[in-house]
Amino acid sequence: MSETHLIGIDMEIQEFRITAYDRSGNKVLGSKAEFDQYSIDDWVRALRDASVFLPKGRNIVTAVGTSGTIVPVDKYGTPVFEPQWYFETAPEQATRLRKLEIANDLPNRRLLLSASSPIPKILALREQNPDRFEEIEWILSPTTWLLYRLHMQNGERWRDIETDWNNALKFGADISTTSPQWYEPVFDTLDLSLDILPEITAPGSWIGHAESQLASEMGLRDAEIYHGLTDGNASALAAGSIQSxxxxxxxxxxxxxxxxxxxxxxxxxxxxxxxxxxxxxxxxxxxxxxxxxxxxxxxxxxxxxxxxxxxxxxxxxxxxxxxxxxxxxxxxxxxxxxxxxxxxxxxxxxxxxxxxxxxxxxxxxxxxxxxxxxxxxxxxxxxxxxxxxxxxxxxxxxxxxxxxxxxxxxxxxxxxxxxxxxxxxxxxxxxxxxxxxxxxxxxxxxxxxxxxxxxxxxxxxxxxxxxxxxxxxxxxxxxxxxxxxxxxxxxx
Incomplete structure (x- = not known):
């Protein structure tokens, strides 16, 4: 009987950690790699350096990453702009947003708006680089980008992208509804198309198999890929906030x-x-x-x-x-x-x-x-x-x-x-x-x-x-x- 491994990829600020567990919850393998620059090329290099090679069997993969960081990519998942980290700010755009009438309704939707929130940073990219902004097909969280980077074959167009509702929150998701969805009035007011944002789904949802060259280089070829979480919510589950x-x-x-x-x-x-x-x-x-x-x-x-x-x-x-x-x-x-x-x-x-x-x-x-x-x-x-x-x-x-x-x-x-x-x-x-x-x-x-x-x-x-x-x-x-x-x- 082939072995089953549960593999988590933790995308920290300057380090990627990959940990594999068996069905009994025992840690069977762990690796990590550091990076100095905040670019996609450095992410890919670090992911290759943190590769894991497990015995043949059923490998199940998910990931966690920082919340509020945005990754703008084109139709093939190639970065149009380098990642805009959660600690980077767009204060001018945030100030303008807070003065809009729609801002008064955001607390009722549990939407947070600050200079470091994704929406002001998206607006800043559009205002400062309007031509390049038109090249953007998707704006993703680091978690979602990584999982689809493992799933999609090289040169394949990224279609039907989804993201988990934990990573979607800071991007403008309304979680007060039965099924979390983008709060459209904000995007309509700002003339931001929802086409550049993925559909929202539950954490742990199925994505597909790992078919990319990067997945092969990391030892994850043909692994099952599932939607992940933000690092904060993953830590909450790890700490025991499981049931009511x-x-x-x-x-x-x-x-x-x-x-x-x-x-x-x-x-x-x-x-x-x-x-x-x-x-x-x-x-x-x-x-x-x-x-x-x-x-x-x-x-x-x-x-x-x-x-x-x-x-x-x-x-x-x-x-x-x-x-x-x-x-x-x-x-x-x-x-x-x-x-x-x-x-x-x-x-x-x-x-x-x-x-x-x-x-x-x-x-x-x-x-x-x-x-x-x-x-x-x-x-x-x-x-x-x-x-x-x-x-x-x-x-x-x-x-x-x-x-x-x-x-x-x-x-x-x-x-x-x-x-x-x-x-x-x-x-x-x-x-x-x-x-x-x-x-x-x-x-x-x-x-x-x-x-x-x-x-x-x-x-x-x-x-x-x-x-x-x-x-x-x-x-x-x-x-x-x-x-x-x-x-x-x-x-x-």
Missing amino acids: GDCSIICGTSSVIKYASQEIDADNSLYFHRHPIQGYLASAAFDTGYILRWFCENVLDTSLSSGLKLAQSTNAGDEPRVFIQGDRSPFFNPDVGTTILDFWPEDKESPEETRGRLVRGFATGIALSENTYFDLLENQFDNLNTVHLISGGKSRGQGPFTWWNTLRASIWEQEVIKMEPRTSAGALIPTALEASIYPDVKKASDTLLHSHGPIPADESIHSLYEEERTEFKENWETINHLYKMIRDRRDS
Whole structure:
């Protein structure tokens, strides 16, 4: 009997990772390749370098990529412009868009519009290069481009292209409808033809077999190709946000919270994706780990790991109160910066003790900030199951990061499960279901996802911060109000 392999391609910012799993969820092969330039030629070179060659059998492939990056190609899938990355901006076009009457309806459709959104960048390409823009046949996400690049034979015209609804969201998809579709009033207002955008389908849907020369060079010839996900949603599945009530938090440079819900809620602190399997993903993201790392490196002249070691030796309750900036979430106030309160210099304190108190203040403030979302989810939805945690960074939760995870679990008052970071495995869940590898969602997730077990809470720490959880939220609201008052006074 021939073997079956589930293969996930993870398209990161400067690196491609390919991971193959067997039917039991064991990793059997992994490869990666880096690239320095953000061009299609560099992508193809890196994909060739990251090739995998598996025993003959049934190979099933999907991919994940960054959301909000656009790949404009001609009728043969050749780039007309190089990829416009999610972090690149078109501020002039975004400002004009926000002034249009149609912009008032976008929040109701859960469409986000910023200078880094795909639509302003598409408009900028059309305005700055009108003749070349006419050569565009398709505007795709990196995920969709890669999967069809593997599927299509060289020189074959790209027809009947589809894209998954997770990657379609930032391009202007309305997920509030029964079946996600492009929000046509926006494109009509901007005189943008929907012909350059693919049809929208479910993640994990069938595309075809890998028939291109690139697929052969990567060791994927004749593999089955299925639609993928954005990296954020793949990570959410990998972290355990599978069925209604499941909640995950991925703690790296940002804290990214995902909650599997059956409906869309109106709270402005949350944005929504259509869940890759069923329902929706209520989401929030705000800068946390990045701020602490910046503070350690630029103010204390030490590493994040060393800073957390100092914090670990500080007594709970001795730290200053740190309120993480709310420019992204929950306040969306560009004027709110990080605020440190109750910091009293101690004459008898060593420099290490002072640094430890400061870092512990940040680590505690981040945990308390994250906790506000668990309170929000419990208030907005009927149930909140166990919280699944993935710690970002190279440490993957070792050493002082384990201490920080324990601090989090103690403050949150939630059962917390530590998950192995398997982004590609998360993306493979809807694919494996469509390919009939597993009979149901539970079997697929139990097989492909790996848990490192519960993170025990420290009861003494929990009781110490129990009252402060409420005070923290109230004080943070007050700080936000003060920042608004300062802005209004400055602008008047």
